[in-house]
Amino acid sequence: NMASDEDSDEDFVTYGTPLEPLEEDEPIRKPVPVHEQTVKDEKGRYKRFHGAFTGGFSAGYFNTVGSQEGWTPSTFVSSRQQKAERQNARPEDFMDEEDFSEHGIAPREIVTTEDFASERKDQLKDKARAVSSLAALIPGDTGLLEELIAPARSSIGVELLRKMGWKDGQGVGPRLKRRQRKQNTDAVKVHGGALLPSGSEESEDEDDEFAPENVTFAPKDVVPVDFTPKVDSHGLGYRGLNPLQALGGGSESAHINLFTLQSDRTSSLFGDRNSGQKRRGGIAGQAFGVGAMENEDADIYHKDSMSNYDTVLGGEEPGDGLYGWTAPQQYTRKKNDSKRDVVYLGRILDGFTLASQVTEIKTVYPPPDLPRDYRPVHYFRPVVDLSTVSPIVAQALQASRGHLSQDAPQQGRHSLDSSQRRDMLGETPLQGPSSVFELLGSKDRERLNEIPEDRAAVVASAKAAALQTLSSHASKTFKPFQKNPQKQARYDLYINKLKKGDKEALESSLDSSMTEWERGRERDEFVRAAVLYKPSNSSLSSRFTRSKNEDDTDSVEVTRDQENDVDDKQAAVKMKMFGKLTRDTFEWHPEKLLCKRFNVPDPYPGSSTVGMPKIKRDKYSVFNFLTITDSSHVSREGPSASKPPGSSTTLPHLTPEVNKKSRWDKTGKVKVAQSDGKQTEPKTDEEEKEEDEEEVRPPMDLFKAIFASSSDEKSSSSSEEDSEEEEVAPSTSEPIQISAETLNPPVSAQITPAPDISKVPGII
């Protein structure tokens, strides 16, 4: 089932956690038998659903306190000074949590205190009282004595109402005029059907006419409809025997009617005014027949007539019957409003009335005047991407646009091309062709267009073009390898030979002493240079301008504060005058997080710089690279200075230049002439690059460390030592390698070949 579900997983939305996939080999787990499915409580005991009181003996014995001794009795404390307090033990004292819990004998729950409870009595309590009253000395006495003795308690709500001026028997709400009240009572009558208007009510009604206009009355006490749910299993409308009423103890109602349409709810709704009726004691009702205390049996059998019921749905309403309580305001005071409506001449629709306030009139502004020559036609210009079209076309387009309309929409700065901008700025056009394509002959251009994919052909054509241009213009102003005179000389030679049509131009002009790789590289470069940098008609060079001085734009960020003169320090060290002379103090900004991690307040709370404050400097300023070894170089030549300690006996090859920079120094471009004198030939850029690339290759040991397996290592460690030795030895002769290893010769170069360490493999 699971497997099949998985196939179409995407189609379904899954809820819940999936079942663990069934392993085929896995034995089917036995279901836990019922007697082992136990529930434990918070104390780890078997959960029981009864307390000590409800659980019987064993529950109390085993469970209550978990010991045979049962609960510990309160210790007896009595002395002269301190008499033992008399303790009133309540049953709760002997109960345990389970008894107080939801299912216990005395569940604890939040109940409204008596103060805030409504007057409606608790049913359970009522029942209990009723039951107890039956067994009481005086039958039917439901705490009559108690009521006499106990002070009358009224709920907080009643008390609040009293404070607000409410009196018993009155309704709640604003005081009303006589008329309105009458209306209300009418309504009540209609709704209620066969209500018996009490005598007092009627007398009040009769008093109506005498009531002065300015006297207000409290509203009738209306108990809101109370939908008490039916909780008993009696028949509908059956109330059961209420001993309160049956025995004449109750004050509310003397008449017992077991079956009545008018339940106590409805009667109370309409102001239960049955007090006027004769009070009768004893039990009466169908179930009991006519009791001995019953005087008359006239209405012991209830008669119900159809006149008690409404026959028409909705019925008549006061007023015109259209609106009830929520009648529009105007409806109720129609007579007054009609006065105002007179002002309005037109006919007023039924149900509408004139607005009391005049709505604001929106001011409408007239549209702007159109210019005379305005033509309501929009012309859509063809959209041309200038970058894709050749400049000539673009220019033509531009020009035509100018003809079309004088007020051509201003394009963005970026959408203009250089010529457009130039025109706008009023600059003189640059000399030379405007496009690289114009440098090519028309034939070449065609060919280029025809076969742009075929690179070889393109190169060939370009070469031919270069040759052409070369032969036509013999200008030598353009020198791509000016930095390197020898290379430039070789290049010039190549160009010359090329011009003469020498087939072997390239090969013959290259330096034969160079390595194959170097030569290959230079070959490529020369060809490229010949194609690209046509030294011909100064067409391209006219488009560029020479920088004022070389590498001027290159600047590097260097620290603002520079060290003091190193020579002075060297001298100070020599004289062992450490202190002010040898110490430099700089401002240094630690990262905020670093301060936090060190539990140190940020020394520069406002600043955002990190590390040493930097400033821009020329890249090749000598001052940026003044280092100790520079000075040592100087001091070496000086008569007084001694040999720098860095280039001591252990490292005889170390030249100061080499010592100056470690392998990791990125700005290794400042070249100082080698003191060896062996390398008479100044290095070319390529050679330099090559050297860099050679450096990048990690030592053989690293490869071994990665690729040689450890077991292999152990078995052939001695041979490895040898090979290491071999490797180390040449590496020492290489100056750059050494500069990196200045400090760690023991690690690779010195310790390893030492005779003692050769014992180590044996130990291993």
Place this chain on the structure above:
Amino acid sequence: MAFPQPRPQVPQLPQHLLRTIECQQGAVRAVRFNADGNYVLTCGSDKSLKLWSVSRGTLLKTYTGHGYEVLDVDSSYDNSQLCSCSSDKTVILWDVASGQVTRKLRGHAGKVNCVQFNEEATVMLSGSIDGTVRCWDTRSRRYEPIQILDEARDGISSLKVSEHELLIGSVDGRVRLYDLRMGQLHVDFIGSPITCVCFSRDGQCTLSSSLDSTVRLLDKSSGEMLGEYSGHVNKGYKLDCCLSDKDTHVLSCSEDGHVYFWDLVEGSLTLKLPVGKAVVQSLSFHPTEPRLLTAMEGHVQVWGAEPEDTAKLSSVC
């Protein structure tokens, strides 16, 4: 009824060989006590890092994970973590108990010579041959350093961390003291490539050994030289120096197979402890007791103030 204070004893020097541990991990590049001095950490050239018990000399754990020889190690104050650095350009944070790599930090361009925790082991500082010191956060999951100190002109050979200061010795012959609290960098020019730096235990002085076979004690605040100690041989190797447990003596490894003890105040050579024939590569002084570790070739020696048997007796008593 106060007893008179005992007269200050003549400080005992760890001159008796207690134990020799054959580490069996190639050449021992560095040997370090842990924070409380009960354990020894050795960095081997066979890419392994080993944890030893000092008292019994037994191997407790081997930490493997470096790709090349391990060059330095430091333990956190609570002995729960280790940091080590290696020629494979990485710094590794280890969980001591499990021996697992908690974090492997790459970023240095060359081999990493030295590594240190700060006091609360919230930051690891590693100094590399690429001339930078990188401050790694052990709390966050970031794999980038918090800050890179690239003021040095050449490789970093040694670094130490105090409460709020970083002491960094570089091959460019300068000792740099970064004061985080003041936001200042003090550069002390020594002239010769620095091989090892350390703080004095009172935190007032710095000790730096350099390749001119000299150990110098400088005043931390002014940079003035308080003492100069020479006699040993240190011309090509990265050798350690340190101060004794009560700042009474200055110790340095030597290429002639000895450990040199100088009186700190007088500057006179107190003891020339013969360790072996080869170069004493690394040493570490116990934080509280007169006990010394020296590393030579493939083994580590433990030195104490009293001979082995009496030491045993005293430990029994």
